[in-house]
Amino acid sequence: MATPYIGVPIQRREDLRFLTGAGNYTDDLTLPHQTYAVFVRSPHAHARIRSVRTEAAARCAGVVGIFTGEDVAAAKINGLPCGWLIHGTDGQPMKEPPHPILAQGKVRHVGDPVAVVIAETLAQARDAAERVAVDYDVLPAVVDSVQALKTGAPLVHDDVAANRCYTWSIGDKAATDAVFTHAAHVTTLEFQNNRLIPNPIEPRAVNASYSRADDHYTLYVSNQNPHVERLLMGAFVLGLPEHKVRVVAPDVGGGFGSKIYLYAEDVVLTWASKKVNRPIKWTAERSESFLTDAHGRDHHTRAQLALDRDGRFLALRVDTKANMGAYLSTFASAVPTILYATLLAGQYATPLIHCEVTAVFTNTAPVDAYRGAGRPEATYVVERIVEAAAREMKIDPAALRRRNFIRSFPYQTPVALLYDTGDYDATLDRAIEMADVAGFPARRAEAARRGKLRGLGYSCYIEACGIAPSSVAGSLGARAGLFEAGEVRVHPTGKVTVFTGSHAHGQGHETTFAQVVADRLGIPMDDVEIVHGDTSKVLFGMGTYGSRSLAVGGTAIVKALDKVIAKGRKIAAHLLEAAEADIEFTDGQFRVAGTDRSKAFAEIALTAYVPHNFPHDKLEPGLNENAFYDPSNFTFPAGTYICEVEVDPDTGIVRVERFVAVDDFGNIINPMIVEGQVHGGLVQGLGQAMNECGIYDSGSGQLTTGTFLDYCMPRADDMPSFQVDTRSTPCTHNPLGVKGCGEAGAIGSPPALMNALTDALGVADFAMPATPQRVWATLQAAQRKQAA
Amino acid sequence: MTVKVSMTVNGKPAAAEVEERTLLVTFIRESLRLTGTHVGCDTAQCGACTVHVNGQAMKSCNMLAMQAEGKSITTIEGIAAADGTLHPMQEAFRQNHGLQCGFCTPGMVMSAIDMLNHYPDPDEATIRAELDGNLCRCTGYHNIVKSIQAAAKTMG
Amino acid sequence: MYAFRYQTASSAADAASRLAAHEDAKLLAGGQTMIASMKLRLASPSDLIDLAGAADLHGITVDAKGVTLGAMSRHAEVARSADVQKAIPVLAKLAGGIGDRMVRNMGTMGGSVANNDPAADYPAAVLGLNATVNTTTCSIAADDFFLGMYETALQPGEIITSISFPIAKRAAYMKFKNPASRYAMVGVLVAQLADGSVRVAVTGAGPVVFRVAAMEKALEASFTPAAVASIKVPAEGLNSDIHAQADYRAHLITVMAKRAVEAALA
Structure with a gap:
């Protein structure tokens, strides 16, 4: 029986523990003699610290230790590093102001940690934290990237002029600008890509401990990449060697990017656990998550598309101001550059593209990768401006897209990427069919009879997953490798434990990866266990982000499996007294080609560990292989989303009436899990378009949307059910032919909704999120205009 | 000051000396070490902490342990059969991929059981409306709705 | 949450005397607002007097004139009451739309009205149906009860016992x-x-x-x-x-x- 697992919607093996309350999240862990940390945080967006007085707090019941920025400075602990060095158009490196783990001299956003109080109980730590007296000299704050660049704006970092981190560009500016002087048509859009607050339902949590007996640190942390966490914290901040630090990311309750990063709390607790010689736990309250988790998006962009009279795209130029927040988070600098501007070709053969990005410091929480990371922002630019151009030129939006689709692969875009494969007509055709676009005019007319406004919008997105290869990324400023590691440990009975550097926090790797392994080895899935998330078990790893796990982490496992099979073939050849070249491996059997003589995988495994009859002259005993895989290119998932909305003009409420998603993820291992990833991504994208917006008060710099009472999380009754399907062009450069599916929904859906909404409202543009109030206000303005 | 609080949890008597300000969820998680009940927010919005108190779904982060004195509490750990057979709602979530990271899941399941106690055969709109006390960031709700529909069939 | 003393009241009168005994004591009805604000350290009562055990604050009575809801009537209880649904359907419907299903199982009518949050639902029912608020000391007409943001005609130590809604x-x-x-x-x-x-x-x-x-x-x-x-x-x-x-x-x-x-x- 061939391939009994790949492509099958197998139920997840993770589910049993999650459904019975047996999951093991960081906050579930209680260590002997554990203490609790509470952080004293800045209530101000921008202030000088005159003094931090801890005496009263230290006298409170149960207090074990209190540490401030001064203690951190005295201990010569470095600031948090940024993992990607961008060089500006002026050739200068980006400004990297220090990012201390406890504020020193100044606080730069509300929630900036000033001190930590460690006590016997959480309640005692909270009580004592209130007694830490911080004297602030409050300074004017700036929260908006455009305002922050203006002369006279408050300086977030005293030595960063104009709050400018860098100005970077890609593409041929002169050639692009030249096209605009004679293009038959130019479409211009200017908009804000709204700030989002990731809000995984599990808040960040840390439990750090230190053992004097062996000078060893253990850090449990809700994190997407424990090895990266260890490397950054050990090598760059605390100066601890890897072999003395174990980082465990156990069950993690969602990440969406926000748990990639090395956070101050992780470092403070690790350092302080040695100082107090006790384990310390900290779990963010949701209010702290709002203030201190890295946020997403927050771009201000002006874009122009030049077309010829037939609607062929001639050139695209884009200017973006990207809000970095108060400090550079771990991968912040790469998001609005490498992960954004390189995607501006979309699915189209636009010959010239130029993009300039200015990254700006403000008195807000740091902004970094959030589900999609740069690609949603790029897709929003491309798919909104294409739709706008179609309407201006009175060309059917689908037809305009088709007129410009890339159809010849590989395709070199003018913004650095090389698309390996794709079939954009296939996903568009299928989406049009599923969405019954032909029936839309009748549905719109029917809605109008009910007094409702109905609109339809497309989004034909492309994204780039599995950021790679390391050599290219390195030349572009990456300070880390972008490979993945895997290890296949075959036990003497033929059971298999697989260790992966990828990390699952909802994606179901324990199931999907086991499907791949079981298929490749021809053994039952029950014989395969997947282990991840512990630096003391897994050889190395870069973790999970950018929809890379299967394409990169899965491929590393496949490479290790290939080595296992190759060694097994040698052992089988010895046992079967045949030439190695004559041994074929299918369905779990090593067989002499053309005969019925064979050895099962388990027999070979046993021989490897009980090597009585074994080719000792050629092979070592044992069957345990590992592999590192550094991809030769990104993968390029793409697809078409069609959204149909209905607006109630009396209230401004927007309802999604239909949503069709047709994606090309290449080959699919577990369609059930893939569909789930699409659903989740879509709701995060539609959440951005309809509900969510991180708002800072421009005067005080306070986060107005600092709880679920004000930050509008999408709920079940805000959202529709979805119609999803796939079309596949397998990735050409990884052995599984897979591309990645984790972010597509969040990337493709915001412009689909906004294109539908602007269609319904009959307006050229509309700023996300489409809250009822803003929809109503727009309709009011249109009415007033009509009346005038 | 500490007080003694006692109640029945998942059919067994449970008691502890706690501070009067102890929340029910803290009692469940810290005193009883039943960590399946989760805390996802501090404003009683997310529903991850949902348990049943005398058979009704409540947010254990938004009530004191003392308010549950003498009552019967059921947590996610207490709904499967003694032999490990899943409750039909747990089974429906598993069959329909109604969970991803699993963090909101205990609250979702406890809330969904309560929902079906009052709406044995809900339509999609009812399910979505009645889920307004539970946030999920992973699934987009699509498969949670499917799971509850499926459970309604098996439980009905 | 700050530390406090937890007390239980056996009746409305018992609650009133406990309330009078401590200047910074507060009542705990369903707690859906109170506990939340205490968690955020926005409220710091010295004593919290739980009304759940006060039998005379519970109960829904329906007669030809109208519906009387005991102050401790849970929203879900009101929403599901067949008698209320029949007598004053809007009242059941309004109660069934408060907060979410978990909040409705815990939150109470009296707590909601006494708190008088500007965004609460019950005040609309009390005022719109011309109800009468019965307290431990007197009865107050709806038009005289809601004075301002979080402000009512309740005097210090006065407790809502029930509210009578006439049939509309x-x-x-x-x-x-x-x-x-x-x-x-x-x-x-x-x-x-x-x-x-x-x-x-x-x-x-x-x-x-x-x-x-x-x-x-x-x-x-x-x-x-x-x-x-x-x-x-x-x-x-x-x-x-x-x-x-x-x-x-x-x-x-x-x-x-x-x-x-x-x-x-x-």
Whole structure:
């Protein structure tokens, strides 16, 4: 029986523990003699610290230790590093102001940690934290990237002029600008890509401990990449060697990017656990998550598309101001550059593209990768401006897209990427069919009879997953490798434990990866266990982000499996007294080609560990292989989303009436899990378009949307059910032919909704999120205009 | 000051000396070490902490342990059969991929059981409306709705 | 949460005397607002007096004149009461739309009314149905009860024991929920009372629940959606926040009032 697992919607093996309350999240862990940390945080967006007085707090019941920025400075602990060095158009490196783990001299956003109080109980730590007296000299704050660049704006970092981190560009500016002087048509859009607050339902949590007996640190942390966490914290901040630090990311309750990063709390607790010689736990309250988790998006962009009279795209130029927040988070600098501007070709053969990005410091929480990371922002630019151009030129939006689709692969875009494969007509055709676009005019007319406004919008997105290869990324400023590691440990009975550097926090790797392994080895899935998330078990790893796990982490496992099979073939050849070249491996059997003589995988495994009859002259005993895989290119998932909305003009409420998603993820291992990833991504994208917006008060710099009472999380009754399907062009450069599916929904859906909404409202543009109030206000303005 | 609080949890008597300000969820998680009940927010919005108190779904982060004195509490750990057979709602979530990271899941399941106690055969709109006390960031709700529909069939 | 002493009251009178004994004592009804604000350290009572055990605060009674809800009536209890559904359907419906299903299982009518949150639903029912608030010391007419934001006619130490809602000819409540919190951003209760008079009570839109006299007058003349469709409430004095500016709230009052009349007639 061939391939009994790949492509099958197998139920997840993770589910049993999650459904019975047996999951093991960081906050579930209680260590002997554990203490609790509470952080004293800045209530101000921008202030000088005159003094931090801890005496009263230290006298409170149960207090074990209190540490401030001064203690951190005295201990010569470095600031948090940024993992990607961008060089500006002026050739200068980006400004990297220090990012201390406890504020020193100044606080730069509300929630900036000033001190930590460690006590016997959480309640005692909270009580004592209130007694830490911080004297602030409050300074004017700036929260908006455009305002922050203006002369006279408050300086977030005293030595960063104009709050400018860098100005970077890609593409041929002169050639692009030249096209605009004679293009038959130019479409211009200017908009804000709204700030989002990731809000995984599990808040960040840390439990750090230190053992004097062996000078060893253990850090449990809700994190997407424990090895990266260890490397950054050990090598760059605390100066601890890897072999003395174990980082465990156990069950993690969602990440969406926000748990990639090395956070101050992780470092403070690790350092302080040695100082107090006790384990310390900290779990963010949701209010702290709002203030201190890295946020997403927050771009201000002006874009122009030049077309010829037939609607062929001639050139695209884009200017973006990207809000970095108060400090550079771990991968912040790469998001609005490498992960954004390189995607501006979309699915189209636009010959010239130029993009300039200015990254700006403000008195807000740091902004970094959030589900999609740069690609949603790029897709929003491309798919909104294409739709706008179609309407201006009175060309059917689908037809305009088709007129410009890339159809010849590989395709070199003018913004650095090389698309390996794709079939954009296939996903568009299928989406049009599923969405019954032909029936839309009748549905719109029917809605109008009910007094409702109905609109339809497309989004034909492309994204780039599995950021790679390391050599290219390195030349572009990456300070880390972008490979993945895997290890296949075959036990003497033929059971298999697989260790992966990828990390699952909802994606179901324990199931999907086991499907791949079981298929490749021809053994039952029950014989395969997947282990991840512990630096003391897994050889190395870069973790999970950018929809890379299967394409990169899965491929590393496949490479290790290939080595296992190759060694097994040698052992089988010895046992079967045949030439190695004559041994074929299918369905779990090593067989002499053309005969019925064979050895099962388990027999070979046993021989490897009980090597009585074994080719000792050629092979070592044992069957345990590992592999590192550094991809030769990104993968390029793409697809078409069609959204149909209905607006109630009396209230401004927007309802999604239909949503069709047709994606090309290449080959699919577990369609059930893939569909789930699409659903989740879509709701995060539609959440951005309809509900969510991180708002800072421009005067005080306070986060107005600092709880679920004000930050509008999408709920079940805000959202529709979805119609999803796939079309596949397998990735050409990884052995599984897979591309990645984790972010597509969040990337493709915001412009689909906004294109539908602007269609319904009959307006050229509309700023996300489409809250009822803003929809109503727009309709009011249109009415007033009509009346005038 | 500490007080003694006692109640029945998942059919067994449970008691502890706690501070009067102890929340029910803290009692469940810290005193009883039943960590399946989760805390996802501090404003009683997310529903991850949902348990049943005398058979009704409540947010254990938004009530004191003392308010549950003498009552019967059921947590996610207490709904499967003694032999490990899943409750039909747990089974429906598993069959329909109604969970991803699993963090909101205990609250979702406890809330969904309560929902079906009052709406044995809900339509999609009812399910979505009645889920307004539970946030999920992973699934987009699509498969949670499917799971509850499926459970309604098996439980009905 | 700050430390406090937890006490239980066996009756309304017991609660009142415990309340009188400590200056910073507070009552705990369902706790859905109280516990939340204590968690955020916005409230710091010295003593918390739990009313759950006060038998005389519980119970729903329905007779020919109307519905009396004990102060400790849980929202879910009111929503599911067949008697309430029959006597004053709008009351059951309003209670069934408060917060979410878990909040409704815990939250109480008395707690909601005494707290008088500007975005709470119950004040609209009390004012719109011309209810009477019965307390440990007296009875207070709805029109005299809600004084301002979180401010009521309750004197220190006075406790709501029950509220009596007279049966209305017809009534409906329409709520536009705050997209994030799901509290009422604008909630309008329209009721035609037994004597034919009409009340239009608005919650969520202003600092405190209020009536719209112009709409009441128009509906008394003609109880039709058209009667209120063009009556605008001035935006001045209404709440403004990121979810709804005052002019939008003013507009929604008209829309919700119209829809409430439609629903009341349905």
